[in-house]
Amino acid sequence: MKLQVTHETRYHYTPAVETAQHIAHLQPCDTPYQVLLQHRLDITPTPDELRTGRDVFGNIRTFFALQSSHDELCVVADSLVETRTPLRPASALPWEQVRDRFRYRAGGEFDPAAQFLFHSPYVPRHADFLDYARPSFGAGVPLLEAAEDLMRRIHRDFEYAADSTEVSTPAVEALALRKGVCQDFAHIMVACLRMLGLPARYVSGYLLTQPPPGQPRLIGADASHAWASVYVPGGPDHDGWYDFDPTNDRAPGEDYVTLAVGRDFSDVSPMRGVIHGGASHHLRVGVTVQPLADADEPRPEETTP
Structure with a gap:
């Protein structure tokens, strides 16, 4: 099954955040029963620094930093994965x-x-x-x-x-x-x-x-x-x-x-970070997972970590 995943995270800060650093786990991993076909991460405002690598557990982790004042942060992860049902052994070890x-x-x-x-x-x-x-x-x-x-x-x-x-x-x-x-x-x-x-x-x-x-x-x-x-x-x-x-x-x-x-x-928190400013915030998260044939959005561009 090919599944399109859209994960949107939106923060609204009061007052504005002056600087921020964030780590995101928003890119699906490859497993024996799952293959990541495409992935795109859109961040607004545009980060001043952005890098991606693997953590100690093999997950894809993205670090990004914002060095200018902002009262809203929007992170949208679009992924396309192909999955199949894992096999279960007829018997297992005691x-x-x-x-x-x-x-x-x-x-x-x-x-x-x-x-x-x-x-x-x-x-x-x-x-x-x-x-x-x-x-x-x-x-x-x-x-x-x-x-x-x-x-x-x-x-x-x-x-x-x-x-x-x-x-x-x-x-x-x-x-x-x-x-x-x-x-x-x-x-x-x-x-x-x-x-x-x-x-x-x-x-x-x-x-x-x-x-x-x-x-x-x-x-x-x-x-x-x-x-x-x-x-x-x-x-x-x-x-x-x-x-x-x-x-x-x-x-x-x-x-x-x-x-x-x-x-x-x-x-493995989807997103966490440290901010300077923004004494209070409002968070809204939305996730949609749907078969590719039913997806209305265009397929995301492929990226390589």
């Missing part, structure tokens, strides 16, 4: 075997997935996560089967409530509240998996805005979305990472677009 693989051994072989074992700014270690995860992880249960059960329990036990949490709400607080948004549910699932000694990462991305006929509209459309990913080593024709969306109780398919991956939201 979760204990994956856990044991990542236990420290002097002289042991390093696996890059190990960087997703530890706590991070939005995903602390806490016994409450372990207590919540345990019912899904019985002895000898295949890891993907256990992770799916954990995903379904989060979906069942938690209420999606847009105003119940903020970006800075700790995951353990959202766990206690039993409510939150997609970011909270992804953080909770990642925290549960890490407490069991399993590598897990946070995924930011998008959902198809309008579902195919006869299918329900998913929570998280018209905005950036988030879900969790767990690592199972040794999968054929796969990078080992398998995604789970507890917000919508399903495995992401070709109607999902992966933007970036990291330890938690702090690594």
Whole structure:
């Protein structure tokens, strides 16, 4: 499936901002099941400095600086991606075997997935996560089967409530509240998996805005979305990472677009920065994801990072 993604971020500042520096994660990444075909980033006012590179997790990251006064900032990312549904193995390793693989051994072989074992700014270690995860992880249960059960329990036990949490709400607080948004549910699932000694990462991305006929509209459309990913080593024709969306109780398919991956939201925020001035601001964000055949806008120009 070819999907056209438009992500518009607009800030209005009062008073005007004098200078600003921003970092954006707005260019979808290439994965075994997703290819970025075209991408264009339009920034108004025109930055005085602009550069693009990869962060430590392999995501495309754009830095830009504005050195003149401005009372509005508009950033529009247009992307064209081709996606396909990820394959799922018929069976997988027992979760204990994956856990044991990542236990420290002097002289042991390093696996890059190990960087997703530890706590991070939005995903602390806490016994409450372990207590919540345990019912899904019985002895000898295949890891993907256990992770799916954990995903379904989060979906069942938690209420999606847009105003119940903020970006800075700790995951353990959202766990206690039993409510939150997609970011909270992804953080909770990642925290549960890490407490069991399993590598897990946070995924930011998008959902198809309008579902195919006869299918329900998913929570998280018209905005950036988030879900969790767990690592199972040794999968054929796969990078080992398998995604789970507890917000919508399903495995992401070709109607999902992966933007970036990291330890938690702090690594992959779509846009963040430092400004001088602008004591108050109003933010408006709009996201549209649609099949290419339905897109009204012209296709974006191709850029190479």
